[in-house]
Amino acid sequence: MRYGWVLPYGDARTAADLAALAERHRWDGFFVWEAVWGIDAWVALAAAAMRTERIRLGTMLTPLPRRRPWDVAGQVATLDNLSGGRTILSVGLGAPDDRWWLFEDDPGRRVRAERLDEGLELMGRLWSGEPVSFEGAHYRARPADRLVPPPPVQRPRAPVWVVGAWPRPKSMRRAAAWDGWIPNYAPREGEGELTPELLRAGVEWVRERRAAAGLTMDGYDVVAEGTTTDPGEPAEWAAAGATWWLEADWSSMDPDAVREAARARLSAGPPR
Numbered sequence: 722m723r724y725g726w727v728l729p730y731g732d733a734r735t736a737a738d739l740a741a742l743a744e745r746h747r748w749d750g751f752f753v754w755e756a757v758w759g760i761d762a763w764v765a766l767a768a769a770a771m772r773t774e775r776i777r778l779g780t781m782l783t784p785l786p787r788r789r790p791w792d793v794a795g796q797v798a799t800l801d802n803l804s805g806g807r808t809i810l811s812v813g814l815g816a817p818d819d820r821w822w823l824f825e826d827d828p829g830r831r832v833r834a835e836r837l838d839e840g841l842e843l844m845g846r847l848w849s850g851e852p853v854s855f856e857g858a859h860y861r862a863r864p865a866d867r868l869v870p871p872p873p874v875q876r877p878r879a880p881v882w883v884v885g886a887w888p889r890p891k892s893m894r895r896a897a898a899w900d901g902w903i904p905n906y907a908p909r910e911g912e913g914e915l916t917p918e919l920l921r922a923g924v925e926w927v928r929e930r931r932a933a934a935g936l937t938m939d940g941y942d943v944v945a946e947g948t949t950t951d952p953g954e955p956a957e958w959a960a961a962g963a964t965w966w967l968e969a970d971w972s973s974m975d976p977d978a979v980r981e982a983a984r985a986r987l988s989a990g991p992p993r
Contacts, residue, residue, distance in 0.1 A: 722959040724991030725750030727781050727946070727969035730979050732760050733768040739983050740769035744776040746990045750809065752781035752967065757821050763796040770804040777807050781946075781967065782884065782903065784815025786836035790860060793840070794847040798873045806874035811903060811944075812837065813884035835859060838895065841881065848878045882944060887915075887923040897930040901942035901965075917961035920945065924962030949992045966992070 726748050728736055740751040751769060755762035766778045778800065783793060793810070801808040814833045815821055827833075839857040846853045850872035852864035873879045878900075885896030886907035896902040904923055906915040920943070928938055945958035946967040955966040968986065973979055 722955060722963065723749035723777075723965050724955070724993065725752055725777070725965055725967045726983075726987060726991075727752045727754070727967055728765075728979070728983070729754070729969070729971050730760075730974040731765075731976060731983075733765040735976070735980060736765035737768035737772045739980075739987060740776060740778070741772040742984065742987045744773045746987055748776060748987065748991050750777040750779065750965070750967070752779050752809075752811070755780045755783045757784065757787055757815075758823060763800060766800055766808075767803060770800060770807070773804075773807075775807075777809055778804055779809030779882075780811050781969070782811035782813050782882075784821065785812040785840045786833040787815050787821065788840070790840035790843045791847060791862070794844040795870060797844075797879050798848060798870060801873035801875055801879045802871060806879075808873065808875070808879040809882060809901075810879055811882040811884075811901075812841070813903065832859075834891075841883070841895075841899065844881075845878060848872050880940075880942065882942060885923070885927075887919060888926070893923070893926060894930065897927045898934070900940070901944060902927055903944045903946075917957045920958065920963060921961040955992050968992075 726743050728739060736753055743751050753762045753765050762780050769778055785793065797808055797810050814830065814837055817827060836859050839860050843855050843860055843862060846855060850869060852869055853862050854864050855862040880900040882901035882903050883896040883899045884903045884905055886892040886905045889907055904915055904920055906913045906919055924943055931938060942964045943962050944965045944967060945963040946969050948970045949968060958966060
């Protein structure tokens, strides 16, 4: 299992300082959340890349249906080249609450899901380093005849982790088709609490789905997230199939409180 830490709130300088601290204390990944309007996640990650050499850097997560896929594709490739191949992109539908809809109306879950699928397909093509044609219901692309940007260092792409709502098959098929599963538990009656037992069932479903498509689980990530209160807790998730544990404490968005708590937690090292 690898261990990452999520910055709940902080500017680019804070991200750079804390990512360097995380690297010194042997964390494997450093993640920031991406706002619709706020501190730019990709500038913060670029600042972190300039202060680190080993640690993986990514978003947790990017609301791809709210973004232009070509912009995100360019940001991912730029960061991957800057960092020497250390980028991870996490994507999902985006939160449905009002804080995400300051500038436009929510088109609804179905449209956001369509945009997510199209955006992922388009980005996969854009990372080829070749001119791309695309025609979808929401996005289109004509081939560029010059100034095609360089592809990411990581080939065929930087890893893409996708939110999958277990046990909803359409959402899970999307996560299984890419490079990692960020689990949500969404039974018919609504959102629920994910447990290691449910994760294990979801991992087996993903394994079977990928095998049917001719894909293995080699290099495929399963992400568990929480705040460590019991040092043995990440091991329970690892036994259920998780490959990453992300330490994420969303209890405070106060910058000063976050910096103080983060320095103490990061300096203690990951819960290995």
